Amino acid sequence: MTQNRPPTNTFAETPRSRCEFYRRVCSLPTVIDPVTGRITMRAGLVGAVMMPTDLAHRVKTRLDVRGVAPLPIIGHPRAAMWTFLVRADIRPIADPEQVARLWEARVVVIREGDIALPSPASDPLMVRTWVSPAISAFRPSGAVILEYAVGCLPRGRGR
Template identity: 60%
Template sequence: MTDTKVPAYLQDSPLSRSMFYRRICSLPTFVDTVTGQIMMTAGSTGAVMMPIDLAQRVKVELHRRNVGQCPIIGHPRARAWSYLVRTADMRPIGDPAALAELWRAHVVVIRDGNIVLPSPSPDHHAHRTWIVPATSPFRPSGTTVLACVRHVLDAAKPRTHGPY
């Protein structure tokens, strides 16, 4: 009988998954040496995080606009999703009313810092899962995702039709 042990670099591990994210998905990932979590440094790729109920409606709107498969990270404990987006075209939101609306809807834009990505090893502290996995370098424009968020929020507002 021969020992057919699979080399570590071929096993699904945080390191192999991080390498996949870097090579195939062009995500700037690394494995945190303390926690073992797969991290991504935000920059040209960031995230738009929102509650699940809003995120599901945004996903439908993105599909309606033929945006493509957007990588989405699920945060089950927080009941939120994060859309991975291109940040190059995102400008600061100058309108205080629009900013307040996003704030009230619990929408957070992450343009810098580290983002935790799903990992094949158990993560008991900050569990992440893929709703739509990253499988390519494609990420939608952050501006497009925020436009869909605003569209969905606007569609949910009660309409007034005049005095009658």
């Protein structure tokens, strides 16, 4: 007598299938490193704003209250940072005090270079998770994310 067992790993996710999802559903220009399985994309039309988790959580809460969704947010657990994927609409900041506040708060705007996305491939050097997964082509305004981050910072410089 044989037992009918469901096949194992019939629908296992791979870096390729995840990359295709990012491209087709989320309109993210992703590529796969064939050696590591890392999924990355070049910043350009899509940018990113990275900040410490505690600040990012406050920003996300404010955006949730306003109904801005879905928010594609990547978590970096080892670094205690979150990265918001955004529209690349952030203009250079002219106010030196505001630049200093963002610098001290460890807020980073990514306009150029590679942005790493979560991959199902195991890579102990580069842990990425979705705090809030990319599920569509919607990305919030980078300028709005930055504005909310500034609004969550304490007034005046801490030094």
